[in-house]
Amino acid sequence: MIRELYRTITSLTAMNGFIPLWRRPIALIAVISTPFSFLFFIYLFGGPSKILIGAIGGVLFTIVNASTMLQTDLLFYKLDLKFQQVVASTPINPLAYMFGLATGNIVFTLPGLAIFMAIIVYESHIGTLQILSVIGTLATTWVIFSMFSFLVSTRVREMRDIWPISVMFSIIFGVVPPIYYSISALPGPVQYVAYVVPTTWAAILLKGIVIQDFAGVALPALVFVIEMLCVLAFTSRFSDWRLNRS
Amino acid sequence: MPVPLESKSLKKIYRNKGRSTTAINDFTFSVKEKGVFSLLGRNGSGKTTFVKVSTTQLTPDDGYVRVFGKDVVEDEKELRHMISLVPQESRPFPHMTPYEHVYYFQKMNGKAREESKERAESVIGLLGMHDFARTECVNLSGGQKQLTMVAMALSLDTQIYFLDEPTIGLDIITRKGVWNAINKYRDAGKTILLTTHYLDEAAFLSDEIGIVSHGNFIKQGTLDELRSGLEYDTRVAMRGRVDHRAFEPYGKVHSDERGTVLFTSQEYVEKILSDSSVRKERIEIGPIGLDDVFISLVGEDIEVDEN
Ligand SMILES: Nc1ncnc2c1ncn2[C@@H]1O[C@H](COP(=O)(O)OP(=O)(O)OP(=O)(O)O)[C@@H](O)[C@H]1O
Ligand SMILES: [Mg+2]
Numbered sequence: 001m002i003r004e005l006y007r008t009i010t011s012l013t014a015m016n017g018f019i020p021l022w023r024r025p026i027a028l029i030a031v032i033s034t035p036f037s038f039l040f041f042i043y044l045f046g047g048p049s050k051i052l053i054g055a056i057g058g059v060l061f062t063i064v065n066a067s068t069m070l071q072t073d074l075l076f077y078k079l080d081l082k083f084q085q086v087v088a089s090t091p092i093n094p095l096a097y098m099f100g101l102a103t104g105n106i107v108f109t110l111p112g113l114a115i116f117m118a119i120i121v122y123e124s125h126i127g128t129l130q131i132l133s134v135i136g137t138l139a140t141t142w143v144i145f146s147m148f149s150f151l152v153s154t155r156v157r158e159m160r161d162i163w164p165i166s167v168m169f170s171i172i173f174g175v176v177p178p179i180y181y182s183i184s185a186l187p188g189p190v191q192y193v194a195y196v197v198p199t200t201w202a203a204i205l206l207k208g209i210v211i212q213d214f215a216g217v218a219l220p221a222l223v224f225v226i227e228m229l230c231v232l233a234f235t236s237r238f239s240d241w242r243l244n245r246s
Numbered sequence: 247m248p249v250p251l252e253s254k255s256l257k258k259i260y261r262n263k264g265r266s267t268t269a270i271n272d273f274t275f276s277v278k279e280k281g282v283f284s285l286l287g288r289n290g291s292g293k294t295t296f297v298k299v300s301t302t303q304l305t306p307d308d309g310y311v312r313v314f315g316k317d318v319v320e321d322e323k324e325l326r327h328m329i330s331l332v333p334q335e336s337r338p339f340p341h342m343t344p345y346e347h348v349y350y351f352q353k354m355n356g357k358a359r360e361e362s363k364e365r366a367e368s369v370i371g372l373l374g375m376h377d378f379a380r381t382e383c384v385n386l387s388g389g390q391k392q393l394t395m396v397a398m399a400l401s402l403d404t405q406i407y408f409l410d411e412p413t414i415g416l417d418i419i420t421r422k423g424v425w426n427a428i429n430k431y432r433d434a435g436k437t438i439l440l441t442t443h444y445l446d447e448a449a450f451l452s453d454e455i456g457i458v459s460h461g462n463f464i465k466q467g468t469l470d471e472l473r474s475g476l477e478y479d480t481r482v483a484m485r486g487r488v489d490h491r492a493f494e495p496y497g498k499v500h501s502d503e504r505g506t507v508l509f510t511s512q513e514y515v516e517k518i519l520s521d522s523s524v525r526k527e528r529i530e531i532g533p534i535g536l537d538d539v540f541i542s543l544v545g546e547d548i549e550v551d552e553n
Contacts, residue, residue, distance in 0.1 A: 004356030011353035020341045023382065082336035086398065089301040089331040089408075090355055091323070100354075157262075243303045 005096055012100025016073060017107030032112035035061045039116075042180060052123040056206050057179040059116040063138050064174040064199055066109045067145030068166055070102055074153035075162045077101070084241065094150075094241045102146035113138075124210045133209045137224070141202045144228050145173065147235040154239040172197060179203040198227045248315025250406060250437040251277040251300070253463070255309035258295050269295040271461035273309070280437045281453035282428060286445070286536075288544055292461045293441040294334045297410045300439070301331045313406055330402040334410040334441075336395045340384040344375055344394040347383075351398045369401045372430070374423045389416045396424060406437040413447060425451055449536040459544040472539045478509035481538060482518060483530040489523060509534060 021027065035058035042054035078084035087097055121131060152169070156162050177199035178186060186194055194200045201224040208217035258270040270292040277283045285293050298304040300311050302322045311318045316325045338347050348369050352362035370379045375397060378390050386394070396412045409428075413421045421444070428438055428451055442448055448455055449469055456466040465472065473479060478497050488506040490499045496518055497510030510518065515531060 007353045007356050007358075011350040015339060015342065015346075015350055019346065023341050077339075080337065081339065082333040083339070085298075085301075085303055085333040086331055086336065086351075086395075087354070088303060089326060089329055090402070091326045092354060243298060 005093070008092055008096045009100040009103060012097060013104040013107065015104060016101045017104025020104075021107055027108060028111060031062070031066060031108045034065065035059075035112060035116070038180070052120065052210065053180060053207075055116045055119040055123065056203070056210060059113055059120065059134075059138065060141065060179055060199065060202055060206065061174050062109045062112050062116070063106075063141050064145055065170055066105055067102065067142055067149055068170045068173055070105045070146055070149040071152050071156075071166045071169070072162055073101060073105060074098075074149060075156055075159055078153060078241075079157075079159050085243070088242050094239070095236075097241075098146065098150040102142070102149075105146075106142060120210065126210060126212070130209050130212065134206060137202055137205050137209065140224060140228050141198065144198050144231050147231050150241075151231075151235045151239045154241045173199050177203055198224060198231075201227065248312070249276050249278050250280055250314060251283070251439065252312045253296070253300075253309070254311075256296070256299065256306055256311055257308035258292070258299055258304060259307050260295075268461055270299070273458065273461075273463040275456055275463045275466050277437065277439070277454065277456075279453065280435055281432050282438045282440060282451045284440045284442060284448040284452040284455045285458060286442070286448055286455060286540060287458035291458045291544075293458060294410055296458075297331070297334075297408045297439070297441065301329055301408050302326060328405045330399045330404040330407045332395050332399045332407075332409045332412045334414075338383040338391050338394040338398075341382055343380045343382055344386070344390070344397060345370060345379040347394050348397050348401045352401055355402065365401050369397045372400070372427050373397055374420075389420055392416060393420065393424070396427075400427060400431065404436075406439065407431065409438060409440050411441055411443070413442060413444060421447065445536040445540060455536070457540065457543050465543060469536060469539075472536070472543075473534055476509075476534065476539060476542055478511055479534060480510050480512050480515060481532055481534045482508040482510060482515070484508070484524045485528045486524065492521070492523065493518070509538065 038061060039051070039054040039058045042050045042057070046054070074084075084097075088094070117131075117134070120126070120134065124130075126134070148169075152165065153162075156165065172193070176186075176190065177194050177197050179199065183191055183194055183200065201220045204220040205217050205224060208214070208220065253273045253275055256270055256273040257268070260267045260269055273292070273296060285296065287293050295304065296311075299306055299318060300313060302318050302325060305319055313325055314328060316328065318325060338344070342350075345366055348366035349362050352365050353359070357365065370376060373393055373396065375390075375393055378386055383391055383394060392412070392415050396409070399407060399409065399412075413424050416424065425447065428440070431438060432453075440448070440451065452469065454466060454468055455472060457464050457472075465475070467475070482493075483505060484507075485505040488501070490501050490506050493499045493506070493508045493510075496514045497508055500507045500509075508518070519526070519529070519531075
């Protein structure tokens with residue numbers, strides 16, 4: 001059972017990650033360039049002291065953006081290739097399908113993530129435990145947004161609808177949340193949105209871990225995990241990867 | 247022993263943005279023996295919808311479909327171990343080769359590396375895909391891509407294969423390769439539900455044929471049974487100018503600019519030949535074909551394209 005699941009996930013990872021990356025390495029540039037341009041501007045306007053926060057933002061944005069863009073891949077496989085129909089008529093588990101493709105998707109971001117992580121570790125001198133906590137936070141972020149993408153993809157009926165939708169989510173999830181600044185800097189109503197978006201909690205958590213404020217991370221960690229569970233429950237309840245409602 | 251496929255009073259309505267389309271109004275039929283069953287019908291008659299319901303993609307609005315006794319809704323989990331699908335108009339991943347498609351599809355379904363390799367090699371061989379099995383699909387022709395989808399479906403060891411227009415866009419030699427493969431699976435005791443618009447293909451492959459029209463299942467039988475359901479059994483095609491009134495007493499005459507076709511019975515053939523004002527070498531006589539059956543059942547007054 002576990003072995004079969006492993007095979008399902010790794011083969012989808014190859015199909016959506018290693019194989020296209022191997023044959024089209026140029027795709028890397030697109031994935032890495034946006035967060036690095038953020039880092040560049042932050043360095044430019046904030047100076048060297050801001051480089052840590054820039055790297056934290058970069059690593060988070062990379063994950064959020066890649067997982068949100070997963071919507072496009074999922075839709076392409078579902079609507080254009082009709083591959084999802086082929087898979088949905090086999091015993092393959094929908095979540096295994098989603099995680100396999102999501103893992104493949106993250107393969108493209110690994111070089112960028114590695115560089116950001118190196119900057120974070122170098123700038124903050126954090127130890128193994130914090131490094132693991134950072135990775136754990138990023139992994140949870142990835143799970144949340146990948147599942148959300150899956151949910152969205154099972155609901156959208158037309159390929160052309162997904163471009164505006166994924167760009168919108170990418171902004172709400174990746175740009176609005178206070179990664180580079182404090183939440184109080186946002187205008188009133190936007191603050192409420194920011195408090196709901198998981199990226200905000202991920203950002204607060206990451207900053208807390210890196211500056212070693214362990215008391216300060218307890219609440220955000222709790223909220224974050226609850227959000228993950230909600231998204232999980234929501235996805236299993238409302239995603240419909242067969243064609244009934246799409 | 248449950249029958250391979252059974253559909254009873256099946257109804258399926260698509261509801262989109264307030265509009266509803268009844269794709270299947272009433273499909274009641276069963277495939278009683280293993281083998282090849284072809285579903286024929288004009289565009290939009292509900293074939294693909296039926297395939298989607300049968301492969302657990304869509305749920306019926308009324309009635310049921312059972313595959314080897316398993317209900318497509320109640321027993322969906324078990325059913326998915328027994329079915330395999332080529333969706334209509336499906337395409338392979340552009341950046342992967344046909345071989346990789348089959349190999350990873352096997353692994354995805356839980357097979358070990360060695361077994362996946364063997365299955366991939368054998369299906370590629372079966373469908374004669376060696377020449378392009380290791381070329382990225384983005385560089386393949388339409389037919390080669392289509393064959394890749396067929397290869398994936400055939401690589402699964404299931405009891406029934408739903409092939410929705412699997413040979414669309416294939417040249418005649420490649421199509422015959424697919425027919426060969428389908429025949430092999432049939433001989434191995436598998437069931438194949440095929441939809442196609444190539445009537446020669448259906449006639450050649452099918453153990454039984456089902457005809458659907460406007461969401462209704464209207465008739466099923468072997469080719470001979472379908473033929474014998476018609477008033478006539480013989481088709482006389484005449485090229486060139488013909489005085490078609492002369493043939494009216496023998497049956498149904500249909501003329502157009504290419505010539506005249508007379509549907510008649512075997513017993514009149516000699517008379518027609520002796521009476522005929524048409525030169526013998528311009529006459530072709532044969533049993534009525536599936537085309538004629540099809541047109542008489544679903545088409546009456548339509549223009550039928552030569553292709
Ligand atoms: N997703 C959908 N939403 C709404 N209506 C649909 C949808 N899919 C099919 N239909 C309608 O349902 C009917 C049956 O379609 P279906 O695809 O089952 O036909 P078909 O027999 O497979 O045709 P073809 O030979 O052209 O493939 C058609 O009238 C079609 O317009
Ligand atoms: Mg169809």
